Amino acid sequence: MKIRALTALMLTTTAAQADVPNVVTDIPAVHSLVAQVMGNLGEPKLLMKQGSSPHGYAMRPSEARALQNADMVVWIGEDLTPWLESSIETLAPEAESLELLHAHGTEVLNFRETPIFAKDGDHGDHHDDEHGDEHDDHGHDDDHDDHGEHKDDEHDDHGHDDDHGDDHDDHDDHGHDDDHHDEDGHDDHKEEAGHDDHGHDDHGHDHDGADPHAWLDPHNAAKWVGEIAEHLAELDPENAATYEANAAAAAESLEALEDSLKAQLAPYSGAKFIVFHDAYQYFENATGLKATGALQVSDATPPSAARLAEIQEEIQEHSITCVFSEPQFSDALVQSVTNGQVSATSLDPLGVGLDLGAGLYSELLQNLADSIEGCVS
Structure with a gap:
C-alpha cells in the first residue's frame, strides 16, 4: 500500500510539474525572485551567461532556444536590455512578457545628472512608469526623498557593453572565454538569436530619464x-495557490531584509562615498544612504576630464577615502582619481560571483551593505 501511495504521489507531482510554465529571466536578481515564487514547482532559466553585460549581449544558440521555448519572460525592461524586446517578439511572440520596470507599483527613479549628486536638499524627480503612478503609497516617504534628475544627452547609452568588449562579441574581460559557445562547444551564431545588429546602433535607445x-x-x-x-x-x-503563498512569504522576507539593511546602515546615513557609476540610488534610498557622486554616469561611457576634476576636488575637500570600484573593471580609474591614497573596495550590482537560486537576491543586497559599511565605518 505504501509503495502504491508513493507511486500515486510521484505521478501527481510529475503531472503538476509538467504543466509548470517555462520561465526565462534576464539577470541573476530577477532569476532569484522568480525562483522564490516558483519554489519546488520548477526552476527558471537565466537567459544571459552570468557576469555578462546586460546591455550588449549576443545570445548563444542554447539561450536562443531557451527563449524560443519560454512560456513567460520576466525581465527588467528595455532600459537595461535594449536588445531583448525585439528578441522576444521574434523568438517568443506567444510568451507572456513581464517587464518589471513598468509593473504596477514599481518605484522608478531618474538618473542623477551631475558628477556630485544633489546638494543642500536639492531633490530630483521620480520617473513616472507607464501606469502613471507617482508611487507615493510605497511606504518610502522618508527613504525616497532624495532622487537625482536625468540628463537626456548623457544617457543615450547607459549600457554595460563598451567596457566589456566590442559591443556584443567579446566578454573576455568577465573571465568568460566561452561566452559565445553553446554547451556543445559550437560558435555562437547570432543570426539564430536574431541579433545580427539588434537594430540598435550603439544601442540607440533613449532611457527617457529612467534608471x-x-x-x-x-x-x-x-x-x-x-x-x-x-x-x-x-x-x-x-498551482495558483502555491505561487501566491510563495510570493507572500517572499514579500515578507524582503520587507524584513529591507528593515535589517536600514538598521545596519543607519549609523552611516551621513557618510560620504563615491561609486564607480550611478547604479545604486535605489539601494541608497531604501537604506537611508546618499552617495556623494559617481566617477562616470554609466560603466560604458568614459568620464570626461572635467567630471574627474570635479570628483577629485570633492574628494580632497571632504577627505573622502571611500571610493568604490566594480568587480568587472580594473580599479585603475579609482586609483588615478584618488592618487592611490585609497584601497579600491568593490560594489557589485549584478551578483557576478554568487550562486544562482532563490537566495541570491538577499545575498546580493547584503553584500552591498557589508561592503559599504566596511568602507565607511
Missing part, C-alpha cells in the same frame, strides 16, 4: 514577486 537598476530596492522586489505570482497563476491555474 533601470530598480532591482536594488527590496521594496520593488516585494512588489514584483506578487506580479510574478499573478502572471504565473494565469498560465498555470492549478
Whole structure:
C-alpha cells in the first residue's frame, strides 16, 4: 500500500510539474525572485551567461532556444536590455512578457545628472512608469526623498557593453572565454538569436530619464514577486495557490531584509562615498544612504576630464577615502582619481560571483551593505 501511495504521489507531482510554465529571466536578481515564487514547482532559466553585460549581449544558440521555448519572460525592461524586446517578439511572440520596470507599483527613479549628486536638499524627480503612478503609497516617504534628475544627452547609452568588449562579441574581460559557445562547444551564431545588429546602433535607445537598476530596492522586489505570482497563476491555474503563498512569504522576507539593511546602515546615513557609476540610488534610498557622486554616469561611457576634476576636488575637500570600484573593471580609474591614497573596495550590482537560486537576491543586497559599511565605518 505504501509503495502504491508513493507511486500515486510521484505521478501527481510529475503531472503538476509538467504543466509548470517555462520561465526565462534576464539577470541573476530577477532569476532569484522568480525562483522564490516558483519554489519546488520548477526552476527558471537565466537567459544571459552570468557576469555578462546586460546591455550588449549576443545570445548563444542554447539561450536562443531557451527563449524560443519560454512560456513567460520576466525581465527588467528595455532600459537595461535594449536588445531583448525585439528578441522576444521574434523568438517568443506567444510568451507572456513581464517587464518589471513598468509593473504596477514599481518605484522608478531618474538618473542623477551631475558628477556630485544633489546638494543642500536639492531633490530630483521620480520617473513616472507607464501606469502613471507617482508611487507615493510605497511606504518610502522618508527613504525616497532624495532622487537625482536625468540628463537626456548623457544617457543615450547607459549600457554595460563598451567596457566589456566590442559591443556584443567579446566578454573576455568577465573571465568568460566561452561566452559565445553553446554547451556543445559550437560558435555562437547570432543570426539564430536574431541579433545580427539588434537594430540598435550603439544601442540607440533613449532611457527617457529612467534608471533601470530598480532591482536594488527590496521594496520593488516585494512588489514584483506578487506580479510574478499573478502572471504565473494565469498560465498555470492549478498551482495558483502555491505561487501566491510563495510570493507572500517572499514579500515578507524582503520587507524584513529591507528593515535589517536600514538598521545596519543607519549609523552611516551621513557618510560620504563615491561609486564607480550611478547604479545604486535605489539601494541608497531604501537604506537611508546618499552617495556623494559617481566617477562616470554609466560603466560604458568614459568620464570626461572635467567630471574627474570635479570628483577629485570633492574628494580632497571632504577627505573622502571611500571610493568604490566594480568587480568587472580594473580599479585603475579609482586609483588615478584618488592618487592611490585609497584601497579600491568593490560594489557589485549584478551578483557576478554568487550562486544562482532563490537566495541570491538577499545575498546580493547584503553584500552591498557589508561592503559599504566596511568602507565607511
